[in-house]
Amino acid sequence: xxxxxxxGDLSRDEATLILxxxxxxxxxxxxxxxxxxxxxxxxxxxxxxxxSTRTRxxxxxxxxxxxxxxxxxxxKGSSVSxxxxxxxxxxxxxxxxxxxxxxxxxxxxxxxxxxxxxxxSVLNAGDGTHEHPTQALLDAYTMRDRLGRLEGLRVAVVGDxxxxxxxxxxxxxxxxxxxxxxxxxxxxxxxxxxxxxSCEVSYDLDEVLPKSDVVMMLRVQAERMRDSFFPxxxxxxxxxxxxGERLGKMPSEAIVMHPGPxxxxxxxxxxxxxxxxxxxxEQVTNGVSLRMAVLYLLLxxx
Amino acid sequence: MPDTNGPHxxxxxxxxxxxxxxxxxxxxxxxxxxxxxxxxxxxxTVDATGLIALPGLVDLHTxxxxxxxxxxxxVASGSRSAAMGGYTSVHAMANTDPVAxxxxxxxxxxxxxxxxxYCDVRPVGAVTVGLAGEQLSEIGAMADSAAQVRVFxxxxxxxxxxxxxxxxxxxxxxxxxxxxxxxxEPRLTEGAQMNEGCVSDRLGLPGWPAVAEEAIIARDxxxxxxxxxxxxxxxxxxxxxxxxxxxxxxRGCDVTAEVTPHHLLLTDELVExxxxxxxxxxxxxxxxxxxxxxxxxxxxxxxxxATDHAPHPVEAKETEWSTAAMGMVGLExxxxxxQRTMVDTGLLTWAQVADxxxxxxxxxxxxxxxxxxxxxxxxxxxxxxxxxAPVEIDGGAMVTKSSNTPFRGMTLPGGVRxxxxxxVPTVLEGxxx
Ligand SMILES: [Zn+2]
Numbered sequence: 050x051x052x053x054x055x056x057g058d059l060s061r062d063e064a065t066l067i068l069x070x071x072x073x074x075x076x077x078x079x080x081x082x083x084x085x086x087x088x089x090x091x092x093x094x095x096x097x098x099x100x101s102t103r104t105r106x107x108x109x110x111x112x113x114x115x116x117x118x119x120x121x122x123x124x125k126g127s128s129v130s131x132x133x134x135x136x137x138x139x140x141x142x143x144x145x146x147x148x149x150x151x152x153x154x155x156x157x158x159x160x161x162x163x164x165x166x167x168x169x170s171v172l173n174a175g176d177g178t179h180e181h182p183t184q185a186l187l188d189a190y191t192m193r194d195r196l197g198r199l200e201g202l203r204v205a206v207v208g209d210x211x212x213x214x215x216x217x218x219x220x221x222x223x224x225x226x227x228x229x230x231x232x233x234x235x236x237x238x239x240x241x242x243x244x245x246x247s248c249e250v251s252y253d254l255d256e257v258l259p260k261s262d263v264v265m266m267l268r269v270q271a272e273r274m275r276d277s278f279f280p281x282x283x284x285x286x287x288x289x290x291x292x293g294e295r296l297g298k299m300p301s302e303a304i305v306m307h308p309g310p311x312x313x314x315x316x317x318x319x320x321x322x323x324x325x326x327x328x329x330x331e332q333v334t335n336g337v338s339l340r341m342a343v344l345y346l347l348l349x350x351x
Numbered sequence: 352m353p354d355t356n357g358p359h360x361x362x363x364x365x366x367x368x369x370x371x372x373x374x375x376x377x378x379x380x381x382x383x384x385x386x387x388x389x390x391x392x393x394x395x396t397v398d399a400t401g402l403i404a405l406p407g408l409v410d411l412h413t414x415x416x417x418x419x420x421x422x423x424x425x426v427a428s429g430s431r432s433a434a435m436g437g438y439t440s441v442h443a444m445a446n447t448d449p450v451a452x453x454x455x456x457x458x459x460x461x462x463x464x465x466x467x468x469y470c471d472v473r474p475v476g477a478v479t480v481g482l483a484g485e486q487l488s489e490i491g492a493m494a495d496s497a498a499q500v501r502v503f504x505x506x507x508x509x510x511x512x513x514x515x516x517x518x519x520x521x522x523x524x525x526x527x528x529x530x531x532x533x534x535x536e537p538r539l540t541e542g543a544q545m546n547e548g549c550v551s552d553r554l555g556l557p558g559w560p561a562v563a564e565e566a567i568i569a570r571d572x573x574x575x576x577x578x579x580x581x582x583x584x585x586x587x588x589x590x591x592x593x594x595x596x597x598x599x600x601x602r603g604c605d606v607t608a609e610v611t612p613h614h615l616l617l618t619d620e621l622v623e624x625x626x627x628x629x630x631x632x633x634x635x636x637x638x639x640x641x642x643x644x645x646x647x648x649x650x651x652x653x654x655x656x657a658t659d660h661a662p663h664p665v666e667a668k669e670t671e672w673s674t675a676a677m678g679m680v681g682l683e684x685x686x687x688x689x690q691r692t693m694v695d696t697g698l699l700t701w702a703q704v705a706d707x708x709x710x711x712x713x714x715x716x717x718x719x720x721x722x723x724x725x726x727x728x729x730x731x732x733x734x735x736x737x738x739x740a741p742v743e744i745d746g747g748a749m750v751t752k753s754s755n756t757p758f759r760g761m762t763l764p765g766g767v768r769x770x771x772x773x774x775v776p777t778v779l780e781g782x783x784x
Binding site (some may be wrong): 134154157158159161162176177178179182214218240241242243245246 | 433544547548550551552553554555556558560624625626666669670671672673674
């Protein structure tokens with residue numbers, strides 16, 4: 050494994066190795082000295098073209114716990130904002146000797162493009178509406194951690210599937226790992242060819258909830274309303290929001306997940322967001338271990 | 352400007368792929384055709400053994416970029432590229448800067464073409480002022496100008512306003528003009544990046560649905576028939592469009608249509624690489640669309656092949672997909688792509704290739720002196736093509752100022768060996784003069 054661009058590139062064995070490695074590395078986070086010398090002398094660049102303090106911080110922490118040198122190359126206030134091309138930035142990072150570049154970009158495929166221009170490993174930390182592989186991996190990790198398995202697990206992913214990189218990465222990864230995914234959304238927020246994907250599709254959340262071990266709620270931006278994806282926030286929330294009453298329809302062991310940031314009152318009620326069955330903060334914690342595992346495996350740490 | 356004047360005797364060429372024969376060009380015309388012709392005094396002999404002779408190709412859809420984007424192409428460099436591809440006439444699209452929406456700009460482009468001397472450059476006039484889709488440009492003045500414009504198009508942008516389209520179609524009847532429509536419903540394609548389907552959904556790129564093209568074509572066919580005018584549909588790219596045009600022709604609509612070489616060969620699967628070399632408008636479609644386009648070109652539903660040659664500087668393509676420019680160069684590979692997709696597959700004869708790439712486009716564009724028979728007395732606009740000279744495509748080795756060819760690295764089956772414009776070689780021995 051040289052880059053991590055799409056979860057679709059991962060075999061079942063590779064994905065499982067990442068999760069297992071993350072589980073081992075999680076123990077480091079429980080120690081008083083949270084550092085391993087594994088990547089000492091290696092350079093990891095965080096190249097963020099979109100504001101995402103959560104994801105950037107998670108990667109930064111992961112790299113630092115492995116003793117790597119971390120450079121935050123934010124698009125704001127650098128030559129990037131003066132119109133330097135992605136290619137020129139890539140060549141600059143290459144010249145600096147970056148061993149890995151973690152890229153977040155608003156353009157789908159930006160990580161793929163970058164991988165053509167640098168020798169080091171490229172980690173896709175979210176590219177447009179394409180993929181967000183480490184989010185899907187940390188989601189899978191969290192499911193396995195909570196429920197003890199992935200094989201046969203019934204996972205509902207609810208919300209703006211069309212514009213969601215999290216949904217794409219999750220469908221590919223969870224299918225590889227043997228889970229059954231059902232996408233739930235109004236038809237306007239589903240891709241036109243979704244029937245060809247390796248998952249089920251439903252327009253009816255209430256019907257899906259009782260048959261789900263995991264319900265993953267995706268953020269829905271209110272701006273979508275202006276583009277006529279749905280008539281109003283109220284109607285969306287009424288049909289596809291997860292509130293306490295709907296939580297009651299889920300099996301008692303079932304968990305609620307959310308990649309964050311949540312829009313309380315839109316796709317998720319405060320009651321559900323704060324319930325012990327909601328794994329949002331665990332997902333954040335697991336994200337660090339998972340990203341440590343990916344960096345470790347990509348950079349061939351020993 | 353090429354200056355190799357004097358008579359040329361072409362030995363052993365196969366006109367329209369037929370039996371070998373000699374052709375003699377004198378004073379810009381075909382002076383004789385027959386076996387073992389006598390070489391007149393001072394004639395240059397060209398060995399054309401095994402080469403196919405076709406009437407010089409005519410492109411109805413070329414972006415020469417001048418004025419405004421001379422970094423990508425100029426009238427001179429683009430017409431040299433055209434000659435290299437076997438073309439003796441090209442239509443320069445109007446989306447320049449300034450837009451070719453006045454007699455002044457079209458005459459400038461026309462004059463630059465004459466000065467370059469590599470092919471007859473026929474400017475296309477904009478339908479609306481500044482391509483803004485609001486007000487008709489001075490179509491009549493452009494038609495009456497020295498450039499004698501007959502094809503009008505806002506290419507790059509669709510004339511989406513139905514009333515404006517109706518008026519444009521009606522107006523050009525006065526001088527036998529034609530409206531060439533870039534069929535793209537704007538609201539359905541806001542932010543569109545590639546064909547909408549399985550691949551776009553997987554790649555997370557906003558889709559350009561086939562219906563956005565088909566809905567405009569259907570509307571325009573109905574409008575053209577209603578007002579009794581000529582409509583030409585640019586770069587047809589979907590199976591549904593072929594069906595609609597076939598239906599419109601059956602019911603008597605005076606519509607013609609073009610397909611590009613890239614839409615005859617390439618599919619949206621190539622976008623998996625996220626390499627913007629494959630970014631074009633309309634986008635590459637599916638294998639099913641490609642098959643329908645080939646069949647449509649074979650049965651005459653689609654009348655012609657047009658290149659939509661769209662040069663861009665390197666930096667416009669060396670970016671992430673969504674910011675990259677749309678378009679591909681195509682003049683120098685068109686004939687070889689048509690051979691591969693249409694001739695080698697048994698869908699077209701060479702005589703039919705001459706129709707689709709020379710005769711029919713010259714007729715649609717009302718281009719005098721081009722797209723004629725290979726017959727004694729006709730202007731010696733002729734291309735000699737070797738159908739058995741496989742070549743690996745390299746954008747850097749092309750004559751065009753740009754190198755954005757989607758066929759790069761592919762091996763195409765043949766190449767142009769010589770092009771004659773009124774008896775003067777613009778290309779000889781496979782090299783530009
Ligand atoms: Zn166009």
